[in-house]
Amino acid sequence: MRWAITAALLAAMPAVLVVLLADDGAPTRLTAEYVRTGSWDTGFSAQYIVRNTGDETAHGWTLRFRLPPGGEITSLWNGRSNRDGNHYTIRDQEWNRDLRPGESAVVGFEVRRVDPAAMTSTAQPVECTINGRACEAVGAVGAATGRGTPSGTPAASAPPPAEAGAEEPGPEASDPATGTTPAPPSAAVTRPGAEGSPPATGQSTGHAATPVRPxxxxxxxxxxxxxxxxxxxxxxxxxxxxxxxxxxxxxxxxxxxxxxxxxxxxxxxxxxxxxxxxxxxxxxxxxxxxxxxxxxxxxxxxxxxxxxxxxxxxxxxxxxxxxxxxxxxxxxxxxxxxxxxxxxxxxxxxxxxxxxxxxxxxxxxxxxxxxxxxxxxxxxxxxxxxxxxxxxxxxxxxxxxxxxxxxxxxxxxxxxxxxxxxxxxxxxxxxxxxxxxxxxxxxxxxxxxxxxxxxxxxxxxxxxxxxxxxxxxxxxxxxxxxxxxxxxxxxxxxxxxxxxxxxxxxxxxxxxxxxxxxxxxxxxxxxxxxxx
Structure with a gap:
């Protein structure tokens, strides 16, 4: 198996952990990108984006990593999690198991700093592997605003991170079946409730930010x-x-x-x-x-x-x-x-x-x-x-x-x-x-x-x-x-x-x-x- 990380990939994905997985046939190439998506006094939220950048469908994936001492994952979504001490194993779910070329799966989680003295506010997972292969860090970890990456947010029971303002759009991805880029929802930035918009009709101003529509x-x-x-x-x-x-x-x-x-x-x-x-x-x-x-x-x-x-x-x-x-x-x-x-x-x-x-x-x-x-x-x-x-x-x-x-x-x-x-x-x-x-x-x-x-x-x-x-x-x-x-x-x-x-x-x-x-x-x- 040969590592092939190009300069273009480094420029486009500053926080990518890259692994090439090969079997008897053509290689299936998976990348795993770690991004910190939010922070507060007692913890943070983050995510891994597992993406198939190869030419063949990847059938199943397993992500493993270790949290530094002083922290624990209290909530996780879009994956099945097992814990052994500070070692975590995240496996695919039925709906995100098979990743066609260009597709990705996003695993979000929330970490609580049980010992702030041991786990610093900038701590991140280590010893990352995907499908049994070591991950190699090739760039800096994303900022707390998430750099426009898919979501990972703290559970409602935890103190939420403060809003960091508008985010940059993420990279476009093309549909492998058609070669076309999926169009974004046309009203994504103009829908009532967007930053700078007045409260939606029927909304109780000063009480709720979310419109209700029975x-x-x-x-x-x-x-x-x-x-x-x-x-x-x-x-x-x-x-x-x-x-x-x-x-x-x-x-x-x-x-x-x-x-x-x-x-x-x-x-x-x-x-x-x-x-x-x-x-x-x-x-x-x-x-x-x-x-x-x-x-x-x-x-x-x-x-x-x-x-x-x-x-x-x-x-x-x-x-x-x-x-x-x-x-x-x-x-x-x-x-x-x-x-x-x-x-x-x-x-x-x-x-x-x-x-x-x-x-x-x-x-x-x-x-x-x-x-x-x-x-x-x-x-x-x-x-x-x-x-x-x-x-x-x-x-x-x-x-x-x-x-x-x-x-x-x-x-x-x-x-x-x-x-x-x-x-x-x-x-x-x-x-x-x-x-x-x-x-x-x-x-x-x-x-x-x-x-x-x-x-x-x-x-x-x-x-x-x-x-x-x-x-x-x-x-x-x-x-x-x-x-x-x-x-x-x-x-x-x-x-x-x-x-x-x-x-x-x-x-x-x-x-x-x-x-x-x-x-x-x-x-x-x-x-x-x-x-x-």
Missing amino acids: YVNLAAPGSYDLGAAVRVTGVTEWIFAFVVDGGDCRPTWGGGIRLDDPAVAQRFAELKALGGEAAISFGGAAGTDLAVGCATPEALAAAYRQVVDAYQVTRIDLDVEGRSLGRPDIVERRNQALLLLTDGIARDGRELEVTYSLPVLPTGLGGDATALLRDAATRGVRVDAVNLLARDYGPANAPDPAGRMGRYATDAVRAVHGQIRELWPTLTDNQAWRMLAVTPMIGVDDVPGEVFTLDDARELARFANERHLGRISWWSAARDRACPTPNASAADPGCSGVAQEPYAYLRAFQYGQRQPGTQTPGPSGEPSRTPR
Whole structure:
């Protein structure tokens, strides 16, 4: 095996640790870049970027290093960690195991200085190996601002590092399948909440940095008093759900309500009269996604445009779950249709913000969701936000969920932050945070034992405010009240299943802290009790 480190590589990657791995065939070349991403009095955050710079796919990777005495890793994401004293072994996860040429995996972690006298503030890992080969340092370690590299941030429970201002964009990376460079999200620097921007509409100025945007199910039976909610809470940005196929590529609300239904039109008019704005969500877990029912990208784009024009909206949300997520032909059709849609809107001198809402686990996006975004990035589809559906994990993915649903949600956001940086490598760290939104299911969700409590909501809101996420949403606005019958043990579309005051979750997401006179009960009024 021969070391081949060129001067160009040294100039382009000042903090790279390079290893050439060879087997009987052509060599697979992996690099591992260490970057310090944040510092505070009692610790720091950092990351390794494992990148395949060779010509063949790397199947699996293992990173090992030793921390100097006086420190320990307290949180790690995007990898599986084992510890032996101060020696750490980080192995790939299923979704980032195989790295094609040009692809990378980002492993972020937080270090606590348990003995500041032994571990200096500038300490870094030593004795690094990747796949059993020694790493050779070829440059200086990145500065605390991260130099625009993919993310690694301290957990919400640790003192966060101070904002260091705007970061430099990282290097561009081309997609190995097409040779093209994935286009960055077009509104990454102009989205509400960016530095220098005024608070977003519906945001409580002085209380929360993250806009809140609740979902309202327009296809659900009964009525949600939207006007009262706007007047009481001051929130004016809402998401109306769900537009699905009513047959023959015909957009409808919930599969049976026409676009020109008077009751629906009244909802839009009422919100507009109160100074508000609605986004429209397509898809969801029930019904037939238009991307399934429409046979061609052109037909699908026309269906989307029909809805956008009918209500004159400037934001759409694509909630992709089930079979419409796992079939590559549907994924490609949807992304092709979005290109046609946004190009047509732009030619008319209008703007349309596009969000992808995708299921997530505490460890990040799965393979299907990642493939969807990769296809969108490669095609240059405008993706302004990625909204994480942080719910319904299941016991295998979120064990002992009582009191942990807020942490599971923040874990998911941290993990996806790294994935976003891999998919759109020109984004800065802060831009990637602003591209992320998160949507839990408040109260009792669909999986027995999973209850997203008011304390979980406050924990998520504090994290979102610290990281300046693009928004917080939740499913759904109609559930933000107590059920008439106590001790609810199953998800109810009209109430949360926990003891609460009306709009208690909305307030928790707005303010991120307990308000005077409020309580933090779980089901039956007891914070720690899970539903039976």
